[in-house]
Amino acid sequence: MARSNDIARIFVPVLLGLGGLWLPSVSAAEVKASARANPAKNAVSSEVKKAPEAEISDEQVASAISDLRTRHLLVPIDGIPVERFKGSFFEIRGETRHEATDIAAVRNTPVRAVEDGTIEKLFLSKLGGNTIYQTDPSKKYVYYYAHLEGYEPSLTDGAKIKRGDIIGYVGTSGNAPPNSPHLHFSISILTPEKKWWKARALDAYEVYKPK
Numbered sequence: 001m002a003r004s005n006d007i008a009r010i011f012v013p014v015l016l017g018l019g020g021l022w023l024p025s026v027s028a029a030e031v032k033a034s035a036r037a038n039p040a041k042n043a044v045s046s047e048v049k050k051a052p053e054a055e056i057s058d059e060q061v062a063s064a065i066s067d068l069r070t071r072h073l074l075v076p077i078d079g080i081p082v083e084r085f086k087g088s089f090f091e092i093r094g095e096t097r098h099e100a101t102d103i104a105a106v107r108n109t110p111v112r113a114v115e116d117g118t119i120e121k122l123f124l125s126k127l128g129g130n131t132i133y134q135t136d137p138s139k140k141y142v143y144y145y146a147h148l149e150g151y152e153p154s155l156t157d158g159a160k161i162k163r164g165d166i167i168g169y170v171g172t173s174g175n176a177p178p179n180s181p182h183l184h185f186s187i188s189i190l191t192p193e194k195k196w197w198k199a200r201a202l203d204a205y206e207v208y209k210p211k
């Protein structure tokens, strides 16, 4: 733990100085801190299991992105420009892609539901910390929010929520560096079995980016 702290202390101030490169840099710090703390595992903080590519084709991914773009999803943290999402999905963590977006924010900043839907599970995960799995109204997609400081107290498994509802607060739970509070957010396509823990992630930037 002290090791992770040290790494974050060294990396974050250095990288803060890089201005526009701050977000990907925080991710790099996260990777290094986590790799040091847990050398045997890769640093992907999502625990959504990847659905085999055959189950959800590239064509389905493209179609899902078009579908999601018509929904005008909310950015889960107020005031964050969509351009910050760019590239995060493709960063390499350990031996796999990040397949999520890291949004840095002050600790305890409210996190909002990006769309109406259902809280499938409030899940405490080793890597993701306090996490939320939310499905959309059609249960085609799962929205995943991780490293939360805490949940909105009234939230329970199975709760119906509306776009914009506060569901949790930004933090560093799980393997996030203690000095780099951020939201780890991903959008995934559920397989026909509709198991919220098994899905194929897509690049959220493609959903949110301007035309």
Ligand SMILES: [Zn+2]
Pocket: 045, 098, 100, 101, 102, 183, 184, 185
């Ligand atoms: Zn992340």
